Amino acid sequence: MSYTYDYPHPAVTADICIFSIRDGKLHVLLIKRLVDPFKDSWAIPGGFIKMDEDLIDGARRELEEETGVADVPLEQLGAYGTPDRDPRERVITVAFMALVPSDQMVLAAATDAADARWFDMDDLPKLAFDHDRILADARERLAHKVTNRVTETARAAFQFLPEKFTLAQAQAVFETLKGEDLDKRNFRKWIAANWDLVDLKEKTTGGRHRPAALYSVEF
């Protein structure tokens, strides 16, 4: 089967930057490419948009096919279309991003990719195509969104915390997402002012030091 047009058409892909916190550090989900070009290179997951699906649906589908990750709230980052960004043919990609918890997430043994793994953002491999640029843009956007307003993205930050958490744990999560250290007192004022924290009147136990108060959050 082949498809013929009167004018040349570019291919259109969706690429997805999936961020998570693992081991206290910001990670991104990458796949190992199964085919050329950049076969065996690492890349952000993505693939060709089908003709009857919306961009965001294509992104979701590709993400699930390549990594097993489903049900994530994607946000569009923008379109990238430098003419030679793909050596095969003209490929324009629409980039999306999301922030998801990764702990109980099962990375599919990759039907459409040779491998799928979480990478520390501070220890990235060389990436295929212009995915380093896309990822850098996504990283920047993430840092802005996490604290600047109480958005979906910011809410996702709490998914990295257990049901009952200490304020120090919460601060560590936000520091990781923003990529910078925060002042303890200012952070506590901020989180109390912007989120509905419930003081559980419980303390941590088993720590080596002073027990910390436990909180939960309501949205």
Add this chain to the structure above:
Amino acid sequence: MSYTYDYPHPAVTADICIFSIRDGKLHVLLIKRLVDPFKDSWAIPGGFIKMDEDLIDGARRELEEETGVADVPLEQLGAYGTPDRDPRERVITVAFMALVPSDQMVLAAATDAADARWFDMDDLPKLAFDHDRILADARERLAHKVTNRVTETARAAFQFLPEKFTLAQAQAVFETLKGEDLDKRNFRKWIAANWDLVDLKEKTTGGRHRPAALYSVEF
């Protein structure tokens, strides 16, 4: 000549929202479509990306071909790709926007469009495709960009002012761009704090009322 692929490809277009102020009101540049679908409908200018040009270059080219408008600093708005947004075939569009002065601008008698005209944003015709949505998104973004930071877009606002202008004139421009009235004193504080105004020590003459001080701006 025809082009054949192993799997279906969407077409990719660039569409451009060009804003200007005319007669004190926010206008947008629209073209009358020459061909079906939506032949004779008004639409935001745009067209198919060529295979060897970057998205933004394609946007610039289409804009010039359809309206004669050149040399505008475009900013990407995002990609729109609902499957049935174009009845012919699958078309994904990347939207751009810009704010430009329109007074001495010559609208080409449209090589690629039946007509090109400025429309008052408060008196728009029915638009082709999903251009009403794209335009609404662009309008919203414009309002935010104009005052929130001292960006390229904000700087463009001064192009709607003569070399020597009064603060009332400047306020009118920013009110038009934001789409809301501003407080006179607050506006004067803001413009003085954020822009390098030069007090020309001149006054308007010939007005029916109290003369106003004239300023120029330096960037």
Add this chain to the structure above:
DNA sequence: TCAAAAGTGTTCGTTATACACCCATGT
């Protein structure tokens, strides 16, 4: 003298940022 636009300061609330010491616990 009147109509019309020009011009001018202060207050308040919110937000971001900087900064230092005592407390409770386990070892």
Add this chain to the structure above:
DNA sequence: ACATGGGTGTATAACGAACACTTTTGA
């Protein structure tokens, strides 16, 4: 006792928003 992380308050600066009266000119 000490090491370690938990916990707390104040001061300042910047910003945005609200708000009313006097001045200057032409008609």
